[in-house]
Amino acid sequence: xxxxxxxxxxxxxxxxxxxxxxxxxxxxxxxxxxxxxxxxxxxxxxxxxxxxxxxxxxxxxxxxxxxxxxxxxxxxxxxxxxxxxxxxxxxxxxxxxxxxxxxxxxxxxxxxxxxxxxxxxxxxxxxxxxxxxxxxxxxxxxxxxxxxxxxxxxxxxxxxxxxxxxxxxxxxxxxxxxxxxxxxxxxxxxxxxxxxxxxxxxxxxxxxxxxxxxxxxxxxxxxxxxxxxxxxxxxxxxxxxxxxxxxxxxxxxxxxxxxxxxxxxxxxxxxxxxxxxxxxxxxxxxxxxxxxxxxxxxxxxxxxxxxxxxxxxxxxxxxxxxxxxxxxxxxxxxxx
Amino acid sequence: xxxxxxxxxxxxxxxxxxxxxxxxxxxxxxxxxxxxxxxxxxxxxxxxxxxxxxxxxxxxxxxxxxxxxxxxxxxxxxxxxxxxxxxxxxxxxxxxxxxxxxxxxxxxxxxxxxxxxxxxxxxxxxxxxxxxxxxxxxxxxxxxxxxxxxxxxxxxxxxxxxxxxxxxxxxxxxxxxxxxxxxxxxxxxxxxxxxxxxxxxxxxxxxxxxxxxxxxxxxxxxxxxxxxxxxxxxxxxxxxxxxxxxxxxxxxxxxxxxxxxxxxxxxxxxxxxxxxxxxxxxxxxxxxxxxxxxxxxxxxxxx
Numbered sequence: 263x264x265x266x267x268x269x270x271x272x273x274x275x276x277x278x279x280x281x282x283x284x285x286x287x288x289x290x291x292x293x294x295x296x297x298x299x300x301x302x303x304x305x306x307x308x309x310x311x312x313x314x315x316x317x318x319x320x321x322x323x324x325x326x327x328x329x330x331x332x333x334x335x336x337x338x339x340x341x342x343x344x345x346x347x348x349x350x351x352x353x354x355x356x357x358x359x360x361x362x363x364x365x366x367x368x369x370x371x372x373x374x375x376x377x378x379x380x381x382x383x384x385x386x387x388x389x390x391x392x393x394x395x396x397x398x399x400x401x402x403x404x405x406x407x408x409x410x411x412x413x414x415x416x417x418x419x420x421x422x423x424x425x426x427x428x429x430x431x432x433x434x435x436x437x438x439x440x441x442x443x444x445x446x447x448x449x450x451x452x453x454x455x456x457x458x459x460x461x462x463x464x465x466x467x468x469x470x471x472x473x474x475x476x477x478x479x480x481x482x483x484x485x486x487x488x489x490x491x492x493x494x495x496x497x498x499x500x501x502x503x504x505x506x507x508x509x510x511x512x513x514x515x516x517x518x519x520x521x522x523x524x525x526x527x528x529x530x531x532x533x534x535x536x537x538x539x540x541x542x543x544x545x546x547x548x549x550x551x552x553x554x555x556x557x558x559x560x561x562x563x564x565x566x567x568x569x570x571x572x573x574x575x576x577x578x579x580x581x582x583x584x585x586x587x588x589x590x591x592x593x594x595x596x597x598x
Numbered sequence: 599x600x601x602x603x604x605x606x607x608x609x610x611x612x613x614x615x616x617x618x619x620x621x622x623x624x625x626x627x628x629x630x631x632x633x634x635x636x637x638x639x640x641x642x643x644x645x646x647x648x649x650x651x652x653x654x655x656x657x658x659x660x661x662x663x664x665x666x667x668x669x670x671x672x673x674x675x676x677x678x679x680x681x682x683x684x685x686x687x688x689x690x691x692x693x694x695x696x697x698x699x700x701x702x703x704x705x706x707x708x709x710x711x712x713x714x715x716x717x718x719x720x721x722x723x724x725x726x727x728x729x730x731x732x733x734x735x736x737x738x739x740x741x742x743x744x745x746x747x748x749x750x751x752x753x754x755x756x757x758x759x760x761x762x763x764x765x766x767x768x769x770x771x772x773x774x775x776x777x778x779x780x781x782x783x784x785x786x787x788x789x790x791x792x793x794x795x796x797x798x799x800x801x802x803x804x805x806x807x808x809x810x811x812x813x814x815x816x817x818x819x820x821x822x823x824x825x826x827x828x829x830x831x832x833x834x835x836x837x838x839x840x841x842x843x844x845x846x847x848x849x850x851x852x853x854x855x856x857x858x859x860x861x862x863x864x865x866x867x868x869x870x871x872x873x874x875x876x877x878x879x880x881x882x883x884x885x886x887x888x889x890x891x892x893x894x895x896x897x898x899x900x901x
């Protein structure tokens with residue numbers, strides 16, 4: 263029990279440390295930049311045609327400085343930054359002023375998380391399953407063909423894969439709709455039509471991330487399986503005359519899954535980056551698209567908010583995966 | 599004399615490596631494509647008849663022809679020469695990113711490996727892990743957004759290195775942890791070798807091949823990230839790069855106006871580029887894996 267408790271405490275410290283590092287980087291970026299965010303906001307106001315005198319300009323600027331807490335010392339700013347984040351208060355958005363940033367993110371978050379969860383689940387399960395089987399029969403022709411296919415797919419950057427999908431299935435062979443996350447003109451309801459519409463819109467963004475991620479799970483699982491199937495205990499199982507299916511899933515796959523789960527915990531962030539990019543390319547209404555909106559409107563507050571929620575979501579996801587590990591790995595439960 | 603002898607053995611080693619590597623189709627394909635790209639980027643690009651960074655030098659929206667092998671853009675650039683510049687810049691950016699990232703990774707990885715399973719080593723390991731899982735893209739986008747007035751290739755490379763070092767450092771740590779337990783480390787320590795010397799003389803030969811592979815992977819990663827930043831309009835706009843090309847192509851709705859070659863060329867070049875770098879890197883790792891090499895040598899002896 264002691265070892266399990268130690269593991270859990272360590273993971274929780276890691277969870278807090280990740281968030282802390284992320285927040286500190288964000289704070290440093292937003293405060294130590296050569297451009298003052300208030301100046302950005304003010305220049306935006308004046309380009310929108312607001313006629314203001316110098317005095318009004320200064321007083322507005324001071325109000326904003328106070329509102330964002332920029333008139334305090336750096337350490338005090340950091341503390342209030344932390345305080346604000348811990349209560350979920352990210353300040354108002356510049357471009358949707360005075361709507362709070364958290365409300366905007368709250369609306370886009372479900373789309374992103376839904377896409378990410380689907381992608382991770384499908385690619386991890388299918389990739390590992392195929393990887394194990396092809397690794398077990400590594401001399402078969404089909405196994406080699408699959409390996410070649412994923413070797414080519416895996417290194418492609420997410421953005422390029424998304425563009426490739428747009429070119430192939432929307433321009434050259436137009437079979438999929440382009441914009442949005444749901445069909446236009448149908449109200450949100452639990453009807454079959456709405457559901458099919460959502461799937462049809464999510465299919466291309468999802469598949470372009472899945473193909474790449476699945477490649478990485480497939481390749482590492484295949485290598486692990488090929489390695490483990492020559493171990494003594496597998497040979498012993500064969501000599502005992504166990505059915506092949508039992509050896510494959512009960513002996514080989516079970517041992518290969520552990521590093522794959524640790525790998526999953528570490529790469530959720532990378533996959534998330536991929537899905538953000540894909541969302542933007544397919545105009546899918548998630549955080550990626552909101553990020554693009556914030557960038558084009560010079561909305562630094564919104565950007566920081568999105569980055570913070572992304573860090574929070576990903577470290578929670580990682581913690582979740584790591585808490586699953588003791589269920590699969592008896593060594594963590596009982597000690598070596 | 600010793601120098602000449604070591605150069606000679608190095609030559610033999612390289613020849614043997616090439617003999618092994620060229621036997622695999624993956625390596626041959628990747629290596630050829632890379633050579634072509636290097637030629638296009640560094641030998642051919644100075645001979646461009648029109649400066650691809652300037653607009654309006656050729657007629658707009660021309661499809662593929664002999665005079666313009668990859669067509670022209672709405673901005674009046676020749677896509678073929680634009681691509682030669684972009685390849686050159688991508689390679690330079692990749693080199694910058696990979697060099698800085700590997701430098702940080704070596705420091706952090708060796709430090710984490712040296713401290714090992716002590717609490718301080720655990721802490722450094724956790725920091726490395728944190729940098730692995732923090733979602734890179736939003737942070738990088740903010741960073742290049744606030745620095746967009748100063749962006750150039752080297753600065754983008756530096757920005758990318760802030761996150762690029764984490765994965766190689768993680769690998770390096772596990773390599774160091776592994777070789778720390780072997781006897782020769784103890785021998786070196788008890789014969790009074792300093793820690794820096796142990797790293798450089800005893801550990802580096804083990805770590806170097808892995809670092810080389812990580813270098814190639816980092817080049818791939820930086821090409822992808824540059825394209826990503828470019829699509830969001832945050833790559834360097836004065837230079838001709840893959841990301842900038844994609845940005846303008848999407849900005850002018852190239853695909854839906856039927857000028858598909860404007861978008862297809864950079865996309866296909868990235869695809870070819872990263873696949874060949876990846877194939878070269880996995881062939882190298884196969885060559886560096888002693889088990890695979892042994893079985894290959896056995897096969898050679900039998901035939």
